[in-house]
Each structure stands twice: as C-alpha cells, then as structure tokens.
Amino acid sequence: MFDTKTTSIQWGGKTLTLETGRVARQADGAILATLGETVVLCAVTAARSVKEGQDFFPLTVHYQEKYSAAGRIPGGFFKRERGATEKETLVSRLIDRPIRPLFPEGFYNEINVICQVLSYDGENEPDILAMVAASAALTISGVPFMGPIGAARVGYVDGEYILNPTNEQIKAGDLELVVAATGAAVMMVESEAKELSEEVMLGAVQFAHKACREAVNAIIDLAEQAAKDPWEMAPQADLTAAKDKLKKLIGKDIAAAYKVTDKSKRSGLLNEARAKGKAAFADAAPQDQMAAGKLMKKLEAEIVRGAILKDGTRIDGRNTKQIRPIEAMVHFLPRAHGSALFTRGETQAICTTTLGTKDAEQMIDGLTGLSYENFMLHYNFPPYSVGEVGRFGAPGRREVGHGKLAWRALHPVLPSKDEFPYTIRVLSDITESNGSSSMATVCGGSLSMMDAGVPLKRPVSGIAMGLILEGKNYAVLSDILGDEDHLGDMDFKVAGTEAGITTMQMDIKIAGITDEIMKAALDQAKEGRAHILAEMSKALSSTRTELSAHAPRIESFSIDKSKIREVIGTGGKVIREIVATTGAKVDIDDEGVIKVSSSDPAQIEAAIKWIKGLVEEAEVGKVYDGKVVNLVDFGAFVNFMGGKDGLVHVSEIKNERVEKVSDVLKEGQEVKVKVLEIDPRGKVRLSMRVVDQETGAELEDSRPAREPREGGDRGPRGPRRDGDGGRGPRGDGGREGGRGGEGRGGEGRGDRGPRREGRAPKREGGNEDGPAPEFAPAFLTGDRD
Template sequence: MFDTKKVEIEWGGAKLTLETGRVARQADGAVLATLGETVVLCAVTAAKSVKEGQDFFPLTVHYQEKYFASGRIPGGFFKRERGATEKETLVSRLIDRPIRPLFPEGFYNEINVIAQVLSYDGENEPDLLAMIAASAALTLSGVPFMGPIGAARIGYQDGEYILNPTDAEVAAGSLDLVVAATQDAVMMVESEAKELSEEVMLGAVMFAHEESRKVIDAIIDLAEQAAKDPWELPAADDGAKLKAELKKLVGKEITAAYKLVDKSARSAALAEARAKAKAAMADRTPQEQMVAIKGVKKLEAEIVRTAILKDGRRIDGRDTKTVRPIEAMAHFLPRAHGSALFTRGETQTIATCTLGTKDSEQMIDGLTGLRYEHFMLHYNFPPYSVGEVGRFGAPGRREVGHGKLAWRALHAVLPSKEEFPYTIRLTSDITESNGSSSMATVCGGSLALMDAGVPIKRPVSGIAMGLILEGKDFAVLSDILGDEDHLGDMDFKVAGTSEGITSLQMDIKIAGITEEIMKVALAQAKEGRAHILGEMAKALDHTRTELSAHAPRIETISIPKEKIRDVIGTGGKVIREIVATTGAKVDIDDDGTVKISSSDVSQIEAAREWIIGLTAEPEVGKIYTGKVVNLVDFGAFVNFMGGRDGLVHVSEIKNERVEKVADALTEGQSVKVKVLEIDPRGKVRLSMRVVDQETGEELPDTRPAREPREPRGDRGDRGPRRDGGDRGDRGPRRDGDRDRGPRREGRGPRRERSEGGEEGPAPDFAPAFLTRDDD
C-alpha cells in the first residue's frame, strides 16, 4: 500500500533514518526523520501560483513540540498545545535562516514548512532533527530549492569536539554550537560558549561542516529514489535595460544620498530618489512598476558595495575596521536595581536589571517537563527606534531571537545560584536603532548587571560584522550600519569577554562563506570587542560591592532535612506565621536550603532567628533572647529559639530574693537567658540573673556558692532521732518485732515475706487470681 523510501546512516553514535512515502503523502514533500528514538515529521507545501502584485517571498516555518512525544500532558488550564513557546519560535527561526537564501531571486510562491516532534528520547535533540527533516522535505518537493543543507550540533570538552552531545555533555562542557551548511559552505551558526578562543570556535564550525556533509549525502540518496520533478520556472529577465534606465534617472541622487552620514538625512534623500523613480514609472503596468522598485534597491546595493570594495569608503565615511563613537552611562535610572544607557553611533538601548527572589523564577513547561529559569532577558524594539509608525504590542519572532542571542552572550559569565541566589531579569529597550541593537543589548546588559551588584566573571561586549563579497574580492566590515546589513551578504555577530567568545551567530544571504572569510571576520571582531570593552570600562569597570537599596536582600541558611517539616508546620501554618510576623519571604528547598529575603535587614534577621530556633538544639552555657510566655509560683517559662521553652526558676531571676514572680516579670516581656542545664528528658533550666539584660553579655555569678552537704554516712545509722532516740533503734514495729499498735480491723491477714524475699499471702481484698495458699 505504501511506496516507502528510506535511507539510514550511522551518525554521532546513533542511527539517523530518513523516510518518505508513508506519512503525509498529500504534501509536496514529507519526511519522517529519526535519530535514536527521537522522531520528527516535516511536511512542505507550496502554492502553485503567485498572488497578483506580490513582490516578496512568503516563506513560513513552524516548529511544534507535541507533548505526547515525551509522554506528557500539557500543564496549566488548557490541555492542548497552543501558541508557540519561546523554544518553538527560536527553532522555527533556526530552520528558516539557512534555507531562505537558497531559493532563487524572483520566486514568490508561498511555502509552508511545518515540523512536528512526534517522539523524544531525552538524548537526541529534536531541533537539529527538524532542520534535517525540513531540508530533506524541500529537496523532495520539487520546489526550486538550491539545497540540500545539513546540520550538526557540536560540544567541546577536555580539548575534544563532540558530535551531537547530550544535554548532560553540553552542561559539563564549554560549547553548544549548531551549524547549517551546504556541501560547499557554511550558511548559519548559532552558539553559546564559555569564553573560548577564536581558534577553538572556528575549529568547531569546520568540524560541524564536515559532519553535516554526511547528512547531505543521505538526503541526496533519498532524493534519487523519491524526489518529485523540479518545477519549471519562467526565464528570468536580468533587468539590464531597466537597470541602465534607472541609473540614468536616479543614480546621481542615490550616490549623493549614501554620502550623507546622518541616517535621517540619508533616509529622506533616498525616499526622494525612490519617489522620483516611481513617478517616472507611473504609466507602466503594475508588474513593471514592481520590477522597477526592485531595480532601485539593486542599484542602491551596487553603489554602496562598489564604494566599499573599490574605495574602502563606507556609508558613514568610516573604514572597514573603525567602530562608531560609544557613550556609556551606568546607574542611568535612580530606582532600578541596576541600569545603563549604552549608545553606539545611532544605536541606543536602556538596559535594566531587576533582582528578585525564587518565587520570581520563570516556570517553563516543555517536553522535558517543568523547569524553572532564574535568568531572563527581554528585548523590546518599538517602532519609534527607527523613526517609523508601526505595530506596538507583544514581541515577535525577531524580538525573541535577538533577546535569546544576548541571553546566550551573558549567561556564560553569570554566577551560580549558590553564589548569588537571586532571580535576574534583564530588559533592553531599544530607543534608537541603526545596526546591531542585539549587540548593544549585550553591552548595556553587562553594565546593568554590574551596576546591580551581580558578581559576573568579566564584562561582555558584542559587535556585528558585515561582508561584501563579489567573486573572489571581499571586505569584512566592523560594527555594521542597518543599510550595510540590508545591502551586504552577511550578518556575523560575536560577543565575549577579554578572555574569549561567549556567543557567535552568523546568517548568510548568499550561498555560504568560506573558512578564510570566517577567520578574517573573527580576528577583526576580536579587535572591535576589545575596543568596546575599553569604552564600557569608562562608565563602570567592576561589579558594585553593594546591592541597590531598593533590591531585596537574600540570606541563605541550611537546616537538617528532618527539620523541614518543623519550619513548614501542619498545612504550612508555621511558615505562614513566620512570613506574616516578620514580613520576610521564606523559600525552602528539598535539600534543606532556606532562602530568607526582604529589603529590610531586620526582617531577615527576625525570620532567621525564628527558623534557627525551630531547628537548632540549645547549647549549655549559651545566651539567647526569649519571651516570657507563662508565669507560675516557682518561676517563669521563657520561649527562646523560636519554639523552645525553658524554665527560669524564681531563684534565677535576680541575684536578690524575689518574693513574687509577677513583681519581676510580665508575660510577653523580652528577656535574655543563659542555658544552665538540659536534663535527659530535654527539659531546659535557664537563668536571667547571670546575663546583662541590656547588652546580653554574661555577668559573673556573685551569689555565694552553697556549702557542700555533709556525708550522710550509712543509712543504717542516721544519728539521733528528732525525739532524741537512736535511728538504729526505731522503736517497736507496728506489728511483729516493731510493735505498731493494734491493727485496723478488717484489713485481713498481713502478707509475710519468705526468707527469699517473696511476699507472703495476698491480702484478703486482692483479686482472687492474685491469692495463693498460705503454707
């Protein structure tokens, strides 16, 4: 029934299988990709016609994780998959970026690429498999796709590269890098690193490229068996005639516009040139007008690229290596826990850092289950930052992607939760944009973290590199402008510290770049990053030693696991009382770690003492602060160490005699006591008189010591009796040898003891089963 085609290869210690013909047969191309026990289905459909007047390529990529893939039901109120999560958005971008440049210019048919995770084994990540499945499905579909591409994830540990590492290997290592590439060149790089050198990063990219070729060969093998006939495309007009006409019409105006350094003035001049070209084409057909608009953009690109390659002159007059002027300001906002204003040329961000407690962590529900993230970075790009009117609302894919790039760059230098037990939220509000706002976010975010007192390892800076490539001639540009990004061939972002790279991202608009170009770009980026770090240090070169007065303080203590229930109490009664009474927040982990937080240090101290009192054991000789909870005739009971009570005897209240306890103490009074004794039953004897009630210092015991008692001697000879007799002769017994007088009537016979000490007959009032014969 099924005409199934399949290829299998051993790859990275697991079996990679690509299959088609069994599932989703009505799609233009569908591939079921399996790696280990992780399975991803990718289906591709393409519109057979183009909408009238359409002048862009409508490619949409959707990646979706099905919760049943890991045997889970979605959490929350809605028990079905809903809108894209952050991870799904990021993976959708990960697939989109390397395949988009591989469609021919002028191809405007709408294409849907939908990848769904059907099975997840917890070891082989589905995002990489989705990229491979998408490449294979496009190759089989017959659409004009100049692929296929392969992809590989690389880790780095103990000087060795690891192909497709597990989550545990990534956590233990110092690199998480994903590369997509064609047979000849690298198309896309996404990574997070722990301060690795340029040489190690370049080696990882090249290693990934080599491994991705094995995947490309497998896709080609499958295509030879099951690929559909390629689409026939109409012959494309090279537009030489129109290009010459437009150059004559507005060439001088465009050249003059790109000599203007100010972005606003340049944009206005370019708008006039485009309007002039549009007016000249008003009598043409809609299709010809659309082609003319594209022609103007091509003319702009040609003018800019030629000036850079031939003259070394960029749009704003810089050479290829110069970074725009930088101005940085720390503690820009008075109430934020940490803040910075970072400006580089016409790109600017207000970065803020907010510190919170454990209950501010972000709960993330995914294939691997619930987890909590204590570091968040949110990037916002309002339309006014580029002088435009546009949509203002929830973040789109671009905002999510740029924020994650900055997150990766800064994550590598953050302290561990044990070192700094705060939840950290960074926000970057872009107020001006003309190139690389994501790298401005890295720089501003680093300053905001230091301003907030977060003990990061080292400051982090970031720079965006561009590329102009014509044949064998190329120029790498440092700190690119927005126009250079649009008109160039590469967007290459590098972030790191003085010790190495923490994040690397590359997107290519052509059919890939070579190792030589990447090597030049990394070296040039290193120089630029060092310059930016120097400019940042002028504003703040170290982490502040004190937290903001408005930030919460967190104190961490550890208690025995068996005492956790004592702190929580039945139904949470005790911990709620601690929070309500002291005003501090209290979080308890399963390992006995207790985090107490408040902006008021006295509240933290009160809660800490309470919890210690509930969990610690009192020490003899130690002084504690307590509260009188009950007065009795012979003393007062004092509650100390939270839930522990002890007795202050009336003789231990003061050095002088206390006639009545109520005259010296009142219930609820705060007192300082010393532990004198803890008996085997746990009862505690306390003293107030040996403690200075003002300072809490121990006082010398001035009360004269009691004289020791005389030896009592043999109890058989206790000295003279009170009546003057000899205790050795107590007089006659009540019966027998000691004449105790007449017995009371009705008591029955007296029990006698035998020589062996056994009792004699039971009394007559004893139960029958206790009586025995009187021999």
C-alpha cells in the same frame, strides 16, 4: 499500500533514517526523520500561484513539540498545545534562516514548512533532526530550492569536539554550537561558549560542516529515489533597459545620498530619489512598476557595494575596521537595581537589571518536564526606534531571537547560584536603531548587571560584522549599519570577554562563505570587541561591591536535613508564621539550604534568628534573649532561640524573694536568660537573676552559700528489706531499719555525702524561696541535688 522510500546513515555513532511515502502523502513533500528514538515529521506545501502585486517571498516555518512525544500531558487549564513557546519560536527561526536564501530570486509562491516532534527519547534533540527533515522535504517536493542543507550540533569536552552531544555532555563541556550548511559552504551558525578562542570556534564550525555534508549526501540519496518533478520557473524578463534608464535618472542622487552620514537625512534623500524613479514608471504596467522598485534596490546595492570594494569607503565615511563613537553611562535610572544607557552611533539601548528571589524564577514546561531558569533577558524593539509607525505589543519572533542571542552572550559569565543566589532579569529597550541592537543589548546588559552588583566573571562586549562579496573579492565590515546589513551578504555577530568568545551567530544571504572569510571576520571582530570593552570600562570597569539599596538582600545558610520539618511545620504552619511575622521571604530546599531575603536587613536577621532557634540546641551556661509567654504560680515560661521554651522558676527571677510572679513579669516582656540545666527529656531550666537585664552580661551569684543540714552527713543506704518492717531509728548520721510496707524495706540507710554548697538550712514550711507546688518537677523546685 505505501510506496515508502528510505535512506539511513551512521551519524555520530547513531542511525539517522529519512523516510517518505508513508505519512502526510498529500503534502508536496513529507519526511519522517528518526535519530535514536526521536522522531520528527516535516511536511512542506507550496502555493501554485502568486497573488497579484505580491513582491516578497512568503515563507513560513512552524516547529511544534507534541507533549505526547515524551509521554507527558500539557500543563495549564486547556491541557493541549497552544501558542508557540519560546523554544518553538527559536527553533522555527533556526530552520528558517538557512533555507530562506536558497530560494531563487523572483520566486514568490507561498510556502509552509511544518515540523512536529512525534517522539522524544530525552537524548537526541529534535531541533537538529527537524532542520534535516525540513531540508529533505523541500528537496523532494519539486519546489525551486537550491539545497539541500545539513545541520549539526557540536559540543566541546576536554579539548575534543563531540557531534550531536547529549544535554549532559553540553552542561559538562564548554560549547554548544549549531551549524547549517550546504555541501559547499556554511549558511548559518548559532552558539554559546565559555570564553573560547577564535581558533577553537572556527574548528568547531569546520567539524560541524563535515557532519552536515554527511546529512546532505543522505538527503540526495533519498531524493534520487523519491523526488518529484521540479517546478518550471517562468522565464525572467530582460530588465537591462529599465535598469540603465534608472541609473541615468537617479544613480547620482543615490550615490550622493549614501555619502550623508546622518541616517534621517540620508533616508530623506533616498526617498526623494525613489519617488523620482517611481514617477518615471507611473504609466507602465503594474508588473513593470514592481520590477522597477526591485531594480532601484539593486541599484542602491551596486553603488554601496562598489564603493566599499573599490576604495573601502562606507556609507558613513568610516573604513572597514572602524567602530562608531561609543558613549556608555551607568546608574541611569535611580530606582532600578542596576541600569545602563549604551549608545553606539545611532544605535541605543536602555538596559536595566532587576534582582529577585527564588520565587521569581521562570518556570518552563517542555518535553523534558518542568525546569526553572534564574536568568532572563527580554528585548523590546518599539517602532519609534527606527522612526516608524507600526505595531506595538507582544514581542515577535525577531525580538525573541535577538533577546536569546544576548542571553547566550551573557550567560557564560554569570556567577553560580551558590555564589549569587538571586534571580536576574535584564530588560533591554531599544530607543534608537541603526545596526546591531542585539549587540548593544549585550554591552548595555553587561554594564547594567555590573551596576546592580552581579559578580560577572568579566565584562562582555559584542559587535556585528558584515560582508561584501563579489566573485573572489570581498571586504569584511566591522560594526555594520542597518543599510550595510540590508545591502550586504552576511550578518555575523560575535560577543565575548577579553578571555574569549561567549556567543557567535552568523546568517548568510548568499550560498555560503568559506573558512578563509570566516577566519578574517573572527580576527577583525576580536579587535572590535577589545575596543568596545575599553570604551565600556570608562563608565564602569568592575562590578560594584554593594547592591542597590532597593534590591533585596539574600542570606544563605544550611541546616541538618533532619531539621527541615521543624522549620516548615505541619502543613507549612511554622514557615508561614515566620514569613508573616518577620516580613522576610524564606526558601528551603531538600538539602537543607535556606535562603532568607528582604530589602530590610532587620527582617532577615529576625527570620534567621527564628529559624536557628528552631534547629539549634540550647547550650548550658549560655545567655539568650527571650520573651515571657506564660506566667504560672511557680515561675514563668520564656520562649528563646525562636522556638524553644524554658522555665524560670520563681527562685531564679530575682535574688530577693518574689511573692507573686505577676508583680515582676508580664506576658510578652523581653528578658535575658541563662540556661542552667537541660534534663534528659529536653526540659530547660533558666535563670534571670544571674544575667544583667540591660546588657545581657552574666552576674556573679550573690546568694549566700547554704549551710549543711543538722545531723551531719548521711551514711550510705543499707540493703532493702524483703518487704516488711518499718523504718528503723536514725543512726549516727544515717537511718536504721527500713520503710514499712509491702515490697520495700531494708536494714537502714548508710551515711550520705555532704549536701551541695549554697543550700540554706531547710525552713519550716518549705525552702527559703517559698513553698513549691506539689506538682512541680523536682529539678524545677530546687529541692533536690
């Protein structure tokens, strides 16, 4: 029933299988790709005709992760996959970027590339598999695609490159790099690195390119078995005469416009030249008018590219290595926790840093389950930043991608959660744009975090590099303008510290570049990054030592795990009471690490004192602050250490006699108490009279020492009787005989030792401090040693 075609290779120590003919047979091309137990289906469909008047290539890539692939049910109310997550958006761009340049010029048929993750084993990431499957599906579909491409992820652990590493290997290593390439040249690079050198990064790209070739060969092997007949492309019309006509008419105007350094004036002059050229074809057929528009763009590109290759002169008059003027300032916004205004030429970003507590972390629901992220970077690109009218609302794919690029640049230099237990959000609002607003975000984001007091390992700067390539002649451009990006062949962004690279992203508009060109671009980018770092240091050279007055403070400490339930309480009762009473936020993890946060230090201190009072043991002889919580006839119960109660007996309130406790103390009254005794059951006996209630200093006991009782010392007890007999007469300092009664008796008590010092002679009716209730425990009444 199924005409299935399959190819398999050993790839990074695992089997990569590409299959077609079994699933999605009505699509133009469909591939079921398997690596380990991860399975991705990619289906490609293409429109057979082009809409009238259409002059662009409508390629759409969708990547979707099915939760069933990992045996999970989606969270939320609807319980089904809905809008694209951030990861799905990023992977869709990852697939789109290397395949888009490989469609021939003039091909405007609409194409859908849909990749769906059907099975995920938790080890082999589906994004690389989706890129390979998309390339294979396009290759066998018959559409004019100048591929195939391969893709590979590279890690770097202990000085060794690893092909398609696991998540654990990536976390343990210093690099995560993704490369897409044809058999001949690299098409795309995406990476995050822990301050690695240019040599290590270039070596990783070369290592990945070798793995890409293996995937390309597997796709070619499958295509030889299952590829459909290629589409016939309509012959391209000869436009030489039209191009010569436009060059004579507006060539000089375009050349003059591109010598104007101001973007607004340059755009105005270019629009005038374009209108002039358009008017020359006003009476032509619609297709010819559309072709004329394309020819004007080509003419612009030839003029700009020719000037750069000929004498190194760029649009704004700079040479190929020169960086535009930079101005940076920090503490730009008074109420933000940290802020920076970064301006480079006509590109400008306002970056703010906000610090939050653990409950502000971003919860992410994906194939691997719930995870939490404490660093977020959000990038916004409003239309006014380029002087245009346009859509303003939720971020699009481009904004999500640019924000993630800046995130990768800054993430490697962040402190650990133990060093800096804050949730960090960096917001970048682009207010002007003429080239590499994402790298302005990196620079501004670094400065704003330093202004907020985030202890970065080192400041980070970023630069965008361009390329003009004609045959064997090429020029690498530092800090490219928007027009140089549009008219050039490469957009190569590099960010890092003085110690090394933290991220590298490259997109190619031609059929790839060589290792020689990439090395030249990396070396030139290193010089540019150093210059930008020096300019940034003029605004702020190191992280501030103090947080903003408006930022929350977080104090961390640990308790014994066995005490966690005492802090939380039944159903969270205790921890809720702490938060409600003190106003501070309290977070506690399973290891007993407690984080207390508030913008008011007094609230933090109150909460910490409360918690420590719950978990710490009272010390005999130590003075504590307390609060009277209950009055009784024989004294007052005092709460101290936040969660402990003890009794101040009436005799320990003052040195003089206290007739009525309520005459001296009131409920809620703040007092200072000293721990006198803790019995084996944990009952605590406190004293106020030996503590200065103003200063908390201990006082000498001013009570007179008590005299020994009459009759001298008591001798040792005699042996108990078998059960009968009464008390014998008292002997010399002791008792003779025994107690009567069933079961208890004895010949008599021997002499007892002397009573402890400080005990006054027993008065009639009780001790010197007044009678004690019959139900009071003996250790509270003071009547026993």
